[in-house]
Amino acid sequence: MNSGKERKISKKVCLLGPFAVGKTSLVRRFIYNRFEDRYVSTIGVKVSRKIVMTPHNNEIIELSIMLWDIAGADEVDELRRSYLNGVAGAILVCDLTRRETIDKMTAYAKAIHAITPQAPLVLAANKLDLMPERAISDQMLQNVAQQLGSSVHLVSAKTGDHVEALFKELASLLVQNV
Template sequence: MNTLQLHKKICLLGTFGVGKTSLVRRFVYDKYDDEYKSTIGAKVSQKRLVPLENSRKELIQFNFLVWDIEGVEKATPQVNHYLLGAHGFLLIGDLTREETIGALPAISEFARKIAPGAPLVLAGNKADLAPDGSHTAAVLAEVADRLSAPYLLTSAKDGRNVEDCFTQLGLLIAE
């Protein structure tokens, strides 16, 4: 069976300090750095996923162009330009700061305006710092339910569910 090679633009969105850059570093380079460096503008990295099979039994290999975008809470012309042509969004909240999860519905709203058909996956990052069953994980589940999007609890630090987030997004795009 032939494998379909597809390039897709994926945008990471969330407020400042939720760990977008750390997630990209873990996903693309399998590295982690504790130091917080605030992102300005955007940076594009590329990563080829392992081939995925969609429900039509087609084998697809994605080359993701991952946009690590500076922390945003509302739409700006500059950020809107970054989002043009996006095929999927990874919305990230920080499990140690509930307000970052509360900001996700507004972020999803302007992302969906720019790229209406693009699927969303939510990530509750810094799971290594949040106890299991923490209140914020429940809030994230509620937000994900409201946005009809899947969610995962991730940790860029120990790597948990980072790859799975992007795979999940790939599977949604493949459909």
């Protein structure tokens, strides 16, 4: 029941995935609703923030999401592992046009859960706009999502398709235990 009080909470969310899967583009689309065609590799980590109003138990929570866009890599090394401290949830990003990117998701999930065992994960299969070049089947995505205990969202940072739903689902998961 909403007592008229505003509840404000802040949560750290990491985006993890191999190089050039579209992590930065997803963040840019979610926060600024724009897309840039030119690719500039993220170095280290870039932190952004967005406030999302999230319903929970008959009240609205003002959720400040701190988005940590971590540079792509094939594995989570010690430097990247240090960026995960304090993580509350994660978006694991693969590229629908590159089959090998889905194979990295389990390692990213293990790295997150080594820090925060109950952190919710959401799998984002990006580049939905490139369907003719698609290399990852729905069945593959469902199998990986099941292994991770996560949902899967087919998204396009370029067109914006399903990006808002991806982040809203994670926001909802983040406030479940507050």
